[in-house]
Amino acid sequence: MAESVGKRPFHTFLSHAHVDKRQADKLYHFLSEMANIPVWYDAVNLPPGGTIVENLFEAIENSRTAIILLSHQSVTRGWVQKEYQAAVNHQTQYPDFRVVPVRLDDVELPNFLQTYSSAQIGPDGLDAAAAAHILKALYQPSRITVDPGHARHVYLSRGWRPGDIESVKVMSDALLSAGLSIVADAEDQPAWVEERISGIMNGCGAFAAVLPYRPGAPHMTSNYVLREWRIAADREIPCLVMPHSKVDLPKEMLDWPGLVANTDDTRQLLSYAVNLSEEWRVPAREPYVFFATDFAVEGQALRRLVTETIVAVTGLPCRIGEYLGSVSVQREILRIVSGASLVLAEISGNSPNVYIEIGAARATEVPVMLLRSGPPGRPTFMLRDQQVYDYATEAEFVARAVRVSYPYRRSFLT
Numbered sequence: 201m202a203e204s205v206g207k208r209p210f211h212t213f214l215s216h217a218h219v220d221k222r223q224a225d226k227l228y229h230f231l232s233e234m235a236n237i238p239v240w241y242d243a244v245n246l247p248p249g250g251t252i253v254e255n256l257f258e259a260i261e262n263s264r265t266a267i268i269l270l271s272h273q274s275v276t277r278g279w280v281q282k283e284y285q286a287a288v289n290h291q292t293q294y295p296d297f298r299v300v301p302v303r304l305d306d307v308e309l310p311n312f313l314q315t316y317s318s319a320q321i322g323p324d325g326l327d328a329a330a331a332a333h334i335l336k337a338l339y340q341p342s343r344i345t346v347d348p349g350h351a352r353h354v355y356l357s358r359g360w361r362p363g364d365i366e367s368v369k370v371m372s373d374a375l376l377s378a379g380l381s382i383v384a385d386a387e388d389q390p391a392w393v394e395e396r397i398s399g400i401m402n403g404c405g406a407f408a409a410v411l412p413y414r415p416g417a418p419h420m421t422s423n424y425v426l427r428e429w430r431i432a433a434d435r436e437i438p439c440l441v442m443p444h445s446k447v448d449l450p451k452e453m454l455d456w457p458g459l460v461a462n463t464d465d466t467r468q469l470l471s472y473a474v475n476l477s478e479e480w481r482v483p484a485r486e487p488y489v490f491f492a493t494d495f496a497v498e499g500q501a502l503r504r505l506v507t508e509t510i511v512a513v514t515g516l517p518c519r520i521g522e523y524l525g526s527v528s529v530q531r532e533i534l535r536i537v538s539g540a541s542l543v544l545a546e547i548s549g550n551s552p553n554v555y556i557e558i559g560a561a562r563a564t565e566v567p568v569m570l571l572r573s574g575p576p577g578r579p580t581f582m583l584r585d586q587q588v589y590d591y592a593t594e595a596e597f598v599a600r601a602v603r604v605s606y607p608y609r610r611s612f613l614t
Contacts, residue, residue: 204360205264205296206387210240212300212338213263215283217274223304223321224269230326234591234599235335236606256283260290264388265298265338270318272307281310288312300337302330328594332505335602339609340512351381352480353487355404356613357428359412360387367410370469371442372613375408378473380480382408382613383487386515389609392424398431399541400610403487405480407432407458408473411443421447433457438479440472488517489605490540490566492557494549495520502594506601514608516541521557533557538564542608544601547588548573550580558583569604571597 212231216224221243228244231237240259242252252259260266266287274280284299291297301309301318309318319333354375358368375382383404385397401407409429411421419426421443432439439458443449453459460472489510493503507518519540521533534557537543543561545554547570559582561568570579570588579588589600 204362204387205294207360208262208264209238210245210259210263211237211388212265212267213240213259213287214267214269215280215287216269217271217277217280219273219277220269220271220304223271226325227267227269227302227321230331230595230599231334234596234603236603237338252279256286260286264296265300266290267300267302267334268313269302269304270307270309270313271304274304275307275310284310284313298337300334302334326593326595328502328505328598331595331598332509335509335598336512339602339606352379352477353383353404353483354380354406354408354476354480355401355428355432356382356384357407357409357425357432358384359410359414359422359425361412364410364412367412367442367444370464370466371408371410371473374466374469374473375476376613377470378477380406380473380477384611384613386609386611389607392427393607394427394431396607397428399608400487401431401435401437402485403483403541404437405483406438406440406476408440408476409442411441411447411449413444413446415446419448419450419453420444421449426453429456429458437481438476440476442469442472485539485541487541487610488519488539489514489608490537490543490557490561491518491520492537492543492545492554492561493520494546494551494554502597506598509598510544510601510605513602514605515610515612516608521553530556534560537561538566540566542566542605543568544571544604545569546571546597547579547583555580571600571604573597 214224214228228239228241231239240263246255268284287299291299299316301313301316303318303320319330321330358364372382383400409425411425414421429441433456441458442460442462445462463469491507510518519536537557537560543566545558545568547554558568570586572588572590574590576590578584579586589604591597591600
């Protein structure tokens, strides 16, 4: 059986006809180089001596989405038809797998793709709107979630293996019934990173965990879940931790906060969840991204595309210092900046306001990512220790925003 969609190594499979290879090459470069997205592309990933015929299904099973490039010429090619039919069929088996049609001209979508929204790359190449459409389609949750900025969040730590699903669902149902909103590390993150987990917990007022059974592992459970429990305990936030019945915790862990006995009684588990809800605390930070940018009228549409794409990729609200409705706008902006999970700063125009916001973020130890239009170069003296992500087009700007915000991606369960 194919691995869980969110754990697959390639974020997308790029399907194309040979006649469209020039456009496919450009899109591959855009996705991989600008947005840092792992793409399965036959020109790069096909094994020596291999054929796409032999590797098609393996490529799809190693990808989380499929981008289908369509043109008047390609839709008549039998092999492209086979590729997008294989992708659509795979989606029926794995609903989390996405199919993203991209039109290279005014071709009509084949009948079985007409229910999908599509992007179009015009004769002048990829514009910001098409770039945002494609990138959002790769990452946006298929289910609508509550606004993560207005909920009582609890961080849920759990295993990702198929055998963990049922116990996690029982815990999730109890937490949701108790009025809590569940936040978790995104399944599709490439590796466990303590700094990222700590950042997510900063926006949560409680911690819950299901300790999965891992035969042969220390204490018969997941080391990652134990580490997340330790992080929560060190932060002194309320905890609820239920181990699998076969987990063998050492004596010192039995005194860690929130440990309860394993139970199949949903009423008992709901009682535990209600107690956790009553102990819930206002979190250290409200989870959101702050986008520091100029407010030139001509950039309004682009700002909207960038903020929408950040929201789709991270799952977090994206705020900007505009229309705050505060008597002291500057004071309110500095307050919002200092509380953000990330500040994404566009420094092309050398706006004094943007640099003030960068300074406020750095003074309060909020991570800052710098984006700038133009050729590579060094930033102003005070920011010489910062990486600058340069871009040449508006589409590349959207891609760079994805590249720097993706590590802050998380899951929200409702």
